[in-house]
Amino acid sequence: MLSIPAPVSLRRDFTASLVVFLVALPLCVGIAVASGVPAELGLITGIVGGLVVGVLPGSSLQVSGPAAGLTVLVYEAVQAHGLATLGVIVLVAGVTQLVLGFMKFGRWFRAISVAVVQGMLAGIGLVLIFGQCYAMADLKAPSAGIDKIAGLPALAADVAADQQSLTALAIGSGTVAVLVLWKRLPDRISGALPAPLAAVALATAATAAFSLPIAKVEVQGLLESIQPPALDDFTGLGEITLLGTVLAFTLIASAESLFSAAAVDRMHDGPRTDYDKELMAQGAGNAVCGFLGALPMTAVIVRSAANVQAGARTKASRVLHGVWLLLFAALLPAALGVIPVAALAAVLVHAGCKLVPVRELLPLWREHRGEAVVLGVTALAIVTTNLFEGVLVGLLLAVAKTAWAISHVHMNVKQAGTGPIHVSLTGNATFLRLPLILDTLEALPKDRPIELDLSGLRHLDHACQTALTNWADRHNEEGTEPVRMSGRNHGHG
Secondary structure: OOOOOOHHHHHHHHHHHHHHHHHHHHHHHHHHHHOOOOHHHHHHHHHHHHHOHHHOOOOOOOEEEOOHHHHHHHHHHHHHHOHHHHHHHHHHHHHHHHHHHHOOOHHHHHHOOHHHHHHHHHHHHHHHHHHHHHHHOOOOOOOOHHHHHHOHHHHHHHHHHOHHHHHHHHHHHHHHHHHHHHHHOOHHHHOOOOHHHHHHHHHHHHHHHOOOOOOEOOOOOHHHHOOOOOHHHHHHHHOHHHHHHHHHHHHHHHHHHHHHHHHHHOOOOOOOOOHHHHHHHHHHHHHHHHHHOOOOOEEEHHHHHHHHHOOOOOOHHHHHHHHHHHHHHHHOHHHHHHOEHHHHHHHHHHHHHHHOOHHHHHHHHHHOHHHHHHHHHHHHHHHHOOHHHHHHHHHHHHHHHHHHHHOOEEEEEEEOOOOOEEEEEEEEEOHHHHHHHHHHHHOOOOOOOEEEEEEEEEEEOHHHHHHHHHHHHHHHHHOOOOEEEEOOOOOEO
16 A cells, blocks of 8 residues: 655655656657557656555555566557557466466566666667657658668668758757757756757747647547457457567556666665565556556656656655646646647657667677677667567577586696696586587597596586587597596586
Protein backbone atom coordinates (compact mmCIF):
# COMPACT_ATOMS: atom_id res chain seq x y z
CA MET A 1 0.00 0.00 0.00
CA LEU A 2 1.04 3.62 -0.57
CA SER A 3 2.10 5.14 2.72
CA ILE A 4 1.15 8.71 3.58
CA PRO A 5 4.32 10.83 3.40
CA ALA A 6 5.25 13.52 5.90
CA PRO A 7 4.39 17.15 4.96
CA VAL A 8 7.95 17.98 3.88
CA SER A 9 8.17 14.84 1.74
CA LEU A 10 4.71 15.51 0.33
CA ARG A 11 5.76 18.98 -0.84
CA ARG A 12 8.84 17.56 -2.53
CA ASP A 13 6.85 14.72 -4.08
CA PHE A 14 4.25 17.18 -5.36
CA THR A 15 6.92 19.33 -7.02
CA ALA A 16 8.70 16.28 -8.44
CA SER A 17 5.43 14.93 -9.84
CA LEU A 18 4.89 18.13 -11.84
CA VAL A 19 8.42 17.92 -13.25
CA VAL A 20 7.96 14.29 -14.24
CA PHE A 21 4.57 15.08 -15.80
CA LEU A 22 6.09 17.84 -17.92
CA VAL A 23 8.89 15.50 -19.04
CA ALA A 24 6.54 12.57 -19.70
CA LEU A 25 3.84 14.43 -21.65
CA PRO A 26 5.71 15.07 -24.92
CA LEU A 27 7.48 11.71 -24.72
CA CYS A 28 4.22 9.76 -24.25
CA VAL A 29 2.66 11.47 -27.24
CA GLY A 30 5.78 11.33 -29.40
CA ILE A 31 6.42 7.63 -28.76
CA ALA A 32 2.82 6.79 -29.63
CA VAL A 33 2.95 8.73 -32.90
CA ALA A 34 6.30 7.16 -33.82
CA SER A 35 4.88 3.71 -33.02
CA GLY A 36 2.08 4.20 -35.53
CA VAL A 37 -0.75 4.25 -32.97
CA PRO A 38 -3.12 7.02 -31.74
CA ALA A 39 -1.40 9.61 -29.56
CA GLU A 40 -3.83 8.95 -26.71
CA LEU A 41 -2.53 5.40 -26.28
CA GLY A 42 0.82 6.79 -25.17
CA LEU A 43 -0.94 8.88 -22.52
CA ILE A 44 -2.93 5.84 -21.35
CA THR A 45 0.29 3.89 -20.83
CA GLY A 46 1.76 6.80 -18.90
CA ILE A 47 -1.36 7.00 -16.75
CA VAL A 48 -1.23 3.27 -15.98
CA GLY A 49 2.47 3.59 -15.20
CA GLY A 50 1.62 6.19 -12.57
CA LEU A 51 -1.65 4.97 -11.10
CA VAL A 52 -1.05 1.20 -11.23
CA VAL A 53 2.70 0.55 -11.18
CA GLY A 54 3.21 3.64 -9.03
CA VAL A 55 1.48 2.10 -6.00
CA LEU A 56 3.02 -1.37 -6.31
CA PRO A 57 6.17 -2.53 -4.48
CA GLY A 58 9.49 -2.95 -6.24
CA SER A 59 11.39 0.26 -6.93
CA SER A 60 10.20 3.28 -4.99
CA LEU A 61 11.33 6.17 -7.20
CA GLN A 62 11.60 4.97 -10.79
CA VAL A 63 8.80 6.02 -13.15
CA SER A 64 7.14 3.79 -15.75
CA GLY A 65 5.52 4.61 -19.06
CA PRO A 66 5.93 4.14 -22.82
CA ALA A 67 9.61 3.86 -23.72
CA ALA A 68 11.52 4.98 -26.79
CA GLY A 69 13.36 1.66 -26.60
CA LEU A 70 10.20 -0.24 -27.57
CA THR A 71 9.10 2.12 -30.36
CA VAL A 72 10.71 0.08 -33.13
CA LEU A 73 9.30 -3.21 -31.84
CA VAL A 74 5.78 -1.77 -31.40
CA TYR A 75 5.81 -0.28 -34.89
CA GLU A 76 6.91 -3.59 -36.42
CA ALA A 77 4.25 -5.47 -34.42
CA VAL A 78 1.46 -3.10 -35.48
CA GLN A 79 2.53 -3.27 -39.12
CA ALA A 80 2.74 -7.08 -39.05
CA HIS A 81 -0.26 -7.99 -36.89
CA GLY A 82 -2.49 -4.91 -36.70
CA LEU A 83 -3.42 -2.53 -33.90
CA ALA A 84 -6.07 -4.88 -32.49
CA THR A 85 -3.45 -7.56 -31.84
CA LEU A 86 -1.15 -5.13 -30.02
CA GLY A 87 -3.33 -5.40 -26.91
CA VAL A 88 -3.02 -9.19 -26.98
CA ILE A 89 0.76 -9.02 -27.28
CA VAL A 90 1.12 -6.54 -24.41
CA LEU A 91 -1.39 -8.42 -22.22
CA VAL A 92 0.32 -11.79 -22.64
CA ALA A 93 3.75 -10.20 -22.16
CA GLY A 94 2.50 -8.63 -18.93
CA VAL A 95 1.13 -11.91 -17.63
CA THR A 96 4.45 -13.56 -18.51
CA GLN A 97 6.31 -10.90 -16.52
CA LEU A 98 4.01 -11.56 -13.56
CA VAL A 99 4.78 -15.27 -13.71
CA LEU A 100 8.52 -14.68 -14.05
CA GLY A 101 8.49 -12.32 -11.09
CA PHE A 102 6.47 -14.75 -8.99
CA MET A 103 8.99 -17.49 -9.84
CA LYS A 104 11.87 -15.22 -8.68
CA PHE A 105 13.37 -14.72 -12.15
CA GLY A 106 13.77 -10.98 -11.67
CA ARG A 107 17.31 -11.14 -10.39
CA TRP A 108 18.42 -13.28 -13.34
CA PHE A 109 17.76 -10.46 -15.78
CA ARG A 110 20.80 -8.75 -14.25
CA ALA A 111 22.91 -11.54 -15.78
CA ILE A 112 22.33 -10.20 -19.30
CA SER A 113 25.54 -8.88 -20.84
CA VAL A 114 25.83 -5.12 -20.44
CA ALA A 115 27.36 -4.94 -23.92
CA VAL A 116 24.25 -6.60 -25.39
CA VAL A 117 21.96 -4.15 -23.58
CA GLN A 118 24.06 -1.18 -24.70
CA GLY A 119 24.12 -2.59 -28.23
CA MET A 120 20.34 -3.06 -28.10
CA LEU A 121 19.82 0.55 -27.01
CA ALA A 122 22.33 1.80 -29.60
CA GLY A 123 20.56 -0.15 -32.36
CA ILE A 124 17.19 1.20 -31.26
CA GLY A 125 18.66 4.69 -31.14
CA LEU A 126 20.01 4.42 -34.69
CA VAL A 127 16.70 3.10 -36.05
CA LEU A 128 14.88 5.91 -34.23
CA ILE A 129 17.22 8.54 -35.63
CA PHE A 130 17.03 7.31 -39.22
CA GLY A 131 13.28 6.67 -39.08
CA GLN A 132 12.30 9.93 -37.39
CA CYS A 133 14.37 11.96 -39.86
CA TYR A 134 11.61 11.18 -42.34
CA ALA A 135 8.88 12.15 -39.86
CA MET A 136 10.69 15.44 -39.21
CA ALA A 137 10.09 16.20 -42.89
CA ASP A 138 6.46 14.97 -42.90
CA LEU A 139 7.44 12.04 -45.11
CA LYS A 140 6.82 8.31 -44.68
CA ALA A 141 9.87 6.26 -43.70
CA PRO A 142 10.72 2.90 -45.32
CA SER A 143 9.87 -0.09 -43.13
CA ALA A 144 13.28 -1.79 -42.99
CA GLY A 145 16.15 -0.25 -41.04
CA ILE A 146 18.66 -0.69 -43.86
CA ASP A 147 16.19 0.94 -46.30
CA LYS A 148 15.91 3.93 -43.98
CA ILE A 149 19.66 4.48 -44.28
CA ALA A 150 19.77 3.82 -48.04
CA GLY A 151 16.88 6.24 -48.57
CA LEU A 152 18.56 9.24 -46.93
CA PRO A 153 19.88 10.72 -50.22
CA ALA A 154 16.38 10.47 -51.73
CA LEU A 155 15.00 12.06 -48.55
CA ALA A 156 17.31 15.05 -48.99
CA ALA A 157 16.16 15.43 -52.61
CA ASP A 158 12.48 15.21 -51.64
CA VAL A 159 12.91 17.82 -48.92
CA ALA A 160 14.67 20.20 -51.30
CA ALA A 161 11.86 19.85 -53.85
CA ASP A 162 8.88 20.19 -51.47
CA GLN A 163 8.12 23.37 -49.52
CA GLN A 164 6.00 21.64 -46.86
CA SER A 165 8.72 19.08 -46.15
CA LEU A 166 11.32 21.84 -45.95
CA THR A 167 9.15 23.78 -43.50
CA ALA A 168 8.55 20.71 -41.35
CA LEU A 169 12.25 19.91 -41.31
CA ALA A 170 13.01 23.49 -40.23
CA ILE A 171 10.60 23.13 -37.28
CA GLY A 172 12.10 19.75 -36.38
CA SER A 173 15.67 21.04 -36.62
CA GLY A 174 14.76 24.01 -34.44
CA THR A 175 13.27 21.62 -31.89
CA VAL A 176 16.50 19.61 -31.78
CA ALA A 177 18.49 22.82 -31.36
CA VAL A 178 16.35 23.84 -28.37
CA LEU A 179 16.78 20.39 -26.80
CA VAL A 180 20.56 20.57 -27.18
CA LEU A 181 20.97 24.18 -26.01
CA TRP A 182 18.32 24.29 -23.28
CA LYS A 183 20.63 23.26 -20.43
CA ARG A 184 23.08 26.01 -21.38
CA LEU A 185 20.53 28.68 -20.52
CA PRO A 186 20.49 30.27 -17.03
CA ASP A 187 19.08 28.01 -14.32
CA ARG A 188 16.10 30.28 -13.72
CA ILE A 189 15.01 29.55 -17.31
CA SER A 190 16.17 25.97 -17.91
CA GLY A 191 15.02 24.90 -14.45
CA ALA A 192 11.51 26.26 -14.94
CA LEU A 193 10.58 23.83 -17.73
CA PRO A 194 11.99 20.46 -18.88
CA ALA A 195 13.73 20.68 -22.24
CA PRO A 196 11.33 18.34 -24.17
CA LEU A 197 8.25 20.33 -23.11
CA ALA A 198 9.90 23.68 -23.81
CA ALA A 199 11.07 22.53 -27.26
CA VAL A 200 7.66 21.16 -28.26
CA ALA A 201 5.88 24.22 -26.86
CA LEU A 202 8.11 26.61 -28.83
CA ALA A 203 7.68 24.56 -32.02
CA THR A 204 3.90 24.51 -31.52
CA ALA A 205 3.83 28.25 -30.90
CA ALA A 206 5.90 28.97 -34.00
CA THR A 207 3.70 26.71 -36.13
CA ALA A 208 0.54 28.44 -34.89
CA ALA A 209 1.96 31.98 -35.11
CA PHE A 210 3.01 31.62 -38.74
CA SER A 211 0.14 29.25 -39.73
CA LEU A 212 2.64 26.77 -41.10
CA PRO A 213 1.09 24.07 -43.33
CA ILE A 214 2.69 21.03 -41.68
CA ALA A 215 1.25 17.84 -40.22
CA LYS A 216 -0.23 17.96 -36.71
CA VAL A 217 -0.99 15.17 -34.24
CA GLU A 218 -4.31 13.47 -35.04
CA VAL A 219 -6.67 13.43 -32.05
CA GLN A 220 -9.27 10.68 -31.57
CA GLY A 221 -10.31 11.16 -27.96
CA LEU A 222 -9.24 9.21 -24.89
CA LEU A 223 -12.22 6.87 -24.57
CA GLU A 224 -12.43 6.31 -28.32
CA SER A 225 -8.80 5.19 -28.39
CA ILE A 226 -9.33 2.46 -25.79
CA GLN A 227 -9.99 -0.77 -27.68
CA PRO A 228 -9.70 -3.88 -25.48
CA PRO A 229 -8.73 -6.99 -27.48
CA ALA A 230 -11.59 -9.25 -28.52
CA LEU A 231 -11.55 -13.01 -28.01
CA ASP A 232 -10.91 -13.53 -31.73
CA ASP A 233 -7.71 -11.53 -31.45
CA PHE A 234 -6.21 -14.22 -29.20
CA THR A 235 -6.37 -16.88 -31.93
CA GLY A 236 -3.13 -15.56 -33.43
CA LEU A 237 -1.17 -16.74 -30.38
CA GLY A 238 -0.76 -20.07 -32.13
CA GLU A 239 1.53 -18.42 -34.69
CA ILE A 240 5.27 -18.71 -34.11
CA THR A 241 5.90 -15.15 -35.29
CA LEU A 242 3.40 -13.72 -32.80
CA LEU A 243 4.81 -15.77 -29.93
CA GLY A 244 8.28 -14.53 -30.90
CA THR A 245 7.00 -10.96 -30.68
CA VAL A 246 5.52 -11.64 -27.23
CA LEU A 247 8.84 -13.08 -26.09
CA ALA A 248 10.69 -10.05 -27.44
CA PHE A 249 8.35 -7.66 -25.62
CA THR A 250 8.76 -9.63 -22.40
CA LEU A 251 12.54 -9.90 -22.43
CA ILE A 252 13.32 -6.40 -23.65
CA ALA A 253 10.78 -4.61 -21.44
CA SER A 254 11.91 -6.61 -18.39
CA ALA A 255 15.62 -6.09 -19.02
CA GLU A 256 15.19 -2.37 -19.68
CA SER A 257 13.09 -1.92 -16.52
CA LEU A 258 15.47 -3.80 -14.25
CA PHE A 259 18.57 -2.14 -15.66
CA SER A 260 16.82 1.19 -15.12
CA ALA A 261 16.08 0.16 -11.52
CA ALA A 262 19.76 -0.57 -10.93
CA ALA A 263 20.70 2.83 -12.34
CA VAL A 264 18.08 4.66 -10.25
CA ASP A 265 19.26 2.89 -7.09
CA ARG A 266 22.66 4.51 -7.61
CA MET A 267 21.03 7.96 -7.69
CA HIS A 268 19.43 7.97 -4.23
CA ASP A 269 19.90 6.70 -0.69
CA GLY A 270 16.38 5.35 -0.21
CA PRO A 271 15.15 1.74 -0.23
CA ARG A 272 16.78 -0.56 -2.79
CA THR A 273 14.81 -2.24 -5.54
CA ASP A 274 13.29 -5.68 -5.03
CA TYR A 275 13.80 -7.00 -8.55
CA ASP A 276 11.22 -9.77 -8.40
CA LYS A 277 8.53 -7.42 -7.08
CA GLU A 278 9.48 -4.79 -9.64
CA LEU A 279 9.16 -7.35 -12.42
CA MET A 280 5.69 -8.26 -11.13
CA ALA A 281 4.76 -4.57 -10.94
CA GLN A 282 5.81 -4.08 -14.56
CA GLY A 283 3.85 -7.20 -15.49
CA ALA A 284 0.73 -5.88 -13.78
CA GLY A 285 1.08 -2.56 -15.59
CA ASN A 286 1.54 -4.23 -18.97
CA ALA A 287 -1.41 -6.53 -18.34
CA VAL A 288 -3.61 -3.48 -17.72
CA CYS A 289 -2.17 -1.70 -20.76
CA GLY A 290 -2.83 -4.77 -22.88
CA PHE A 291 -6.41 -5.00 -21.65
CA LEU A 292 -6.90 -1.35 -22.66
CA GLY A 293 -5.19 -1.87 -26.03
CA ALA A 294 -2.44 0.61 -25.16
CA LEU A 295 1.32 0.70 -25.64
CA PRO A 296 3.64 -1.51 -23.59
CA MET A 297 5.48 0.07 -20.69
CA THR A 298 8.86 -0.12 -19.08
CA ALA A 299 10.58 1.80 -16.35
CA VAL A 300 12.10 4.81 -18.09
CA ILE A 301 15.46 6.18 -16.98
CA VAL A 302 14.81 9.74 -18.28
CA ARG A 303 11.62 10.21 -16.24
CA SER A 304 13.07 8.32 -13.28
CA ALA A 305 16.17 10.50 -13.20
CA ALA A 306 14.01 13.61 -13.41
CA ASN A 307 11.97 12.29 -10.49
CA VAL A 308 15.04 11.74 -8.29
CA GLN A 309 16.72 14.99 -9.29
CA ALA A 310 13.52 16.93 -8.54
CA GLY A 311 13.71 15.75 -4.92
CA ALA A 312 11.12 12.96 -4.80
CA ARG A 313 11.06 11.01 -1.54
CA THR A 314 8.25 8.47 -1.89
CA LYS A 315 6.03 6.73 -4.44
CA ALA A 316 3.57 9.63 -4.21
CA SER A 317 5.47 11.58 -6.89
CA ARG A 318 5.04 8.94 -9.57
CA VAL A 319 1.39 8.36 -8.64
CA LEU A 320 0.67 12.08 -8.87
CA HIS A 321 2.38 12.31 -12.25
CA GLY A 322 -0.17 9.72 -13.44
CA VAL A 323 -2.97 11.88 -12.04
CA TRP A 324 -1.72 14.93 -13.97
CA LEU A 325 -1.53 12.88 -17.20
CA LEU A 326 -5.09 11.67 -16.63
CA LEU A 327 -6.39 15.19 -16.03
CA PHE A 328 -4.63 16.48 -19.14
CA ALA A 329 -5.97 13.66 -21.31
CA ALA A 330 -9.50 14.12 -19.94
CA LEU A 331 -9.70 17.93 -19.88
CA LEU A 332 -7.35 19.13 -22.63
CA PRO A 333 -7.32 16.48 -25.37
CA ALA A 334 -7.68 19.13 -28.11
CA ALA A 335 -4.29 20.53 -27.10
CA LEU A 336 -2.67 17.51 -28.75
CA GLY A 337 -4.12 18.47 -32.12
CA VAL A 338 -2.00 21.62 -32.41
CA ILE A 339 1.36 19.87 -31.84
CA PRO A 340 3.39 19.46 -35.06
CA VAL A 341 4.49 15.90 -35.77
CA ALA A 342 7.93 17.20 -36.80
CA ALA A 343 8.52 18.50 -33.26
CA LEU A 344 7.68 15.14 -31.67
CA ALA A 345 9.89 13.38 -34.22
CA ALA A 346 12.71 15.73 -33.24
CA VAL A 347 12.27 14.81 -29.57
CA LEU A 348 12.71 11.15 -30.50
CA VAL A 349 15.72 11.89 -32.71
CA HIS A 350 17.30 13.58 -29.70
CA ALA A 351 16.31 10.63 -27.49
CA GLY A 352 17.78 8.23 -30.06
CA CYS A 353 21.09 10.10 -30.05
CA LYS A 354 21.29 9.70 -26.28
CA LEU A 355 20.81 5.94 -26.65
CA VAL A 356 23.99 5.62 -28.74
CA PRO A 357 26.96 5.49 -26.31
CA VAL A 358 29.35 7.48 -28.50
CA ARG A 359 31.58 8.69 -25.65
CA GLU A 360 31.96 5.21 -24.16
CA LEU A 361 32.88 3.44 -27.41
CA LEU A 362 36.55 4.42 -27.65
CA PRO A 363 37.41 3.65 -23.97
CA LEU A 364 35.49 0.37 -24.26
CA TRP A 365 37.45 -0.55 -27.40
CA ARG A 366 40.73 0.17 -25.65
CA GLU A 367 39.97 -1.74 -22.46
CA HIS A 368 37.48 -4.46 -23.45
CA ARG A 369 37.68 -4.98 -27.21
CA GLY A 370 35.50 -8.09 -27.15
CA GLU A 371 32.69 -6.20 -25.38
CA ALA A 372 32.94 -3.40 -27.93
CA VAL A 373 32.55 -5.94 -30.75
CA VAL A 374 29.46 -7.43 -29.08
CA LEU A 375 27.97 -3.95 -28.72
CA GLY A 376 28.67 -3.01 -32.33
CA VAL A 377 27.46 -6.27 -33.84
CA THR A 378 24.24 -6.16 -31.78
CA ALA A 379 23.49 -2.60 -32.91
CA LEU A 380 24.29 -3.40 -36.55
CA ALA A 381 22.14 -6.56 -36.45
CA ILE A 382 19.18 -4.59 -35.10
CA VAL A 383 19.52 -1.96 -37.82
CA THR A 384 19.83 -4.51 -40.64
CA THR A 385 17.27 -7.09 -39.42
CA ASN A 386 14.89 -6.32 -36.56
CA LEU A 387 15.00 -5.82 -32.80
CA PHE A 388 14.30 -9.42 -31.74
CA GLU A 389 16.75 -11.05 -34.15
CA GLY A 390 19.38 -8.42 -33.41
CA VAL A 391 19.20 -9.05 -29.66
CA LEU A 392 19.43 -12.82 -30.25
CA VAL A 393 22.54 -12.29 -32.37
CA GLY A 394 24.03 -10.18 -29.59
CA LEU A 395 23.25 -12.73 -26.89
CA LEU A 396 24.73 -15.59 -28.93
CA LEU A 397 27.86 -13.56 -29.66
CA ALA A 398 28.22 -12.66 -25.97
CA VAL A 399 27.94 -16.33 -24.98
CA ALA A 400 30.45 -17.32 -27.67
CA LYS A 401 32.88 -14.60 -26.53
CA THR A 402 32.60 -15.73 -22.92
CA ALA A 403 33.07 -19.38 -23.88
CA TRP A 404 36.17 -18.47 -25.88
CA ALA A 405 37.57 -16.36 -23.04
CA ILE A 406 37.17 -19.02 -20.36
CA SER A 407 38.45 -21.86 -22.57
CA HIS A 408 42.05 -20.66 -22.33
CA VAL A 409 44.55 -23.49 -22.37
CA HIS A 410 48.34 -23.36 -22.10
CA MET A 411 50.60 -26.03 -23.59
CA ASN A 412 54.14 -26.48 -22.30
CA VAL A 413 56.41 -28.70 -24.46
CA LYS A 414 59.79 -29.79 -23.06
CA GLN A 415 62.29 -31.68 -25.23
CA ALA A 416 65.46 -32.63 -23.34
CA GLY A 417 68.08 -34.26 -25.59
CA THR A 418 66.91 -37.56 -26.99
CA GLY A 419 64.70 -38.41 -23.99
CA PRO A 420 60.91 -38.38 -23.81
CA ILE A 421 59.01 -35.26 -24.87
CA HIS A 422 56.99 -33.94 -21.93
CA VAL A 423 53.78 -32.07 -22.86
CA SER A 424 51.65 -30.55 -20.08
CA LEU A 425 48.27 -28.84 -20.48
CA THR A 426 46.88 -26.34 -17.98
CA GLY A 427 43.68 -24.29 -17.97
CA ASN A 428 40.38 -25.28 -19.62
CA ALA A 429 40.53 -27.63 -22.60
CA THR A 430 37.33 -27.28 -24.65
CA PHE A 431 36.43 -27.96 -28.26
CA LEU A 432 37.08 -24.27 -29.03
CA ARG A 433 40.81 -24.84 -28.44
CA LEU A 434 41.08 -28.18 -30.26
CA PRO A 435 42.75 -26.76 -33.41
CA LEU A 436 45.59 -25.27 -31.30
CA ILE A 437 46.02 -28.43 -29.22
CA LEU A 438 45.99 -30.87 -32.14
CA ASP A 439 48.24 -28.70 -34.34
CA THR A 440 50.85 -28.64 -31.57
CA LEU A 441 50.65 -32.38 -30.87
CA GLU A 442 50.67 -33.46 -34.51
CA ALA A 443 53.83 -31.44 -35.12
CA LEU A 444 55.75 -33.50 -32.53
CA PRO A 445 58.17 -36.19 -33.84
CA LYS A 446 56.81 -39.72 -33.97
CA ASP A 447 60.12 -41.44 -33.23
CA ARG A 448 60.34 -40.32 -29.60
CA PRO A 449 58.22 -41.25 -26.58
CA ILE A 450 55.73 -38.60 -25.53
CA GLU A 451 54.42 -38.02 -22.02
CA LEU A 452 51.11 -36.09 -22.07
CA ASP A 453 50.25 -34.67 -18.65
CA LEU A 454 46.60 -33.56 -18.26
CA SER A 455 46.61 -33.23 -14.48
CA GLY A 456 46.89 -29.42 -14.66
CA LEU A 457 43.59 -29.01 -16.47
CA ARG A 458 40.70 -27.51 -14.53
CA HIS A 459 38.24 -28.70 -17.16
CA LEU A 460 38.48 -31.25 -19.97
CA ASP A 461 35.34 -31.56 -22.09
CA HIS A 462 34.27 -34.71 -23.87
CA ALA A 463 35.29 -33.44 -27.31
CA CYS A 464 38.84 -32.72 -26.19
CA GLN A 465 39.19 -35.99 -24.30
CA THR A 466 38.01 -37.95 -27.32
CA ALA A 467 40.31 -36.04 -29.69
CA LEU A 468 43.35 -36.55 -27.44
CA THR A 469 42.62 -40.27 -27.12
CA ASN A 470 42.26 -40.61 -30.88
CA TRP A 471 45.50 -38.70 -31.45
CA ALA A 472 47.35 -40.95 -29.01
CA ASP A 473 45.99 -44.06 -30.73
CA ARG A 474 47.04 -42.78 -34.17
CA HIS A 475 50.49 -41.83 -32.87
CA ASN A 476 50.98 -45.26 -31.35
CA GLU A 477 49.98 -46.92 -34.63
CA GLU A 478 52.17 -44.72 -36.83
CA GLY A 479 55.15 -43.98 -34.57
CA THR A 480 57.97 -46.07 -33.16
CA GLU A 481 57.56 -44.77 -29.62
CA PRO A 482 54.40 -44.77 -27.50
CA VAL A 483 52.36 -41.92 -25.97
CA ARG A 484 51.76 -42.11 -22.23
CA MET A 485 48.86 -39.97 -20.88
CA SER A 486 48.50 -39.11 -17.21
CA GLY A 487 45.60 -37.42 -15.41
CA ARG A 488 43.35 -37.99 -18.42
CA ASN A 489 40.15 -38.04 -16.34
CA HIS A 490 41.10 -35.06 -14.19
CA GLY A 491 38.56 -32.24 -14.40
CA HIS A 492 36.44 -34.08 -16.92
CA GLY A 493 33.01 -32.45 -17.25
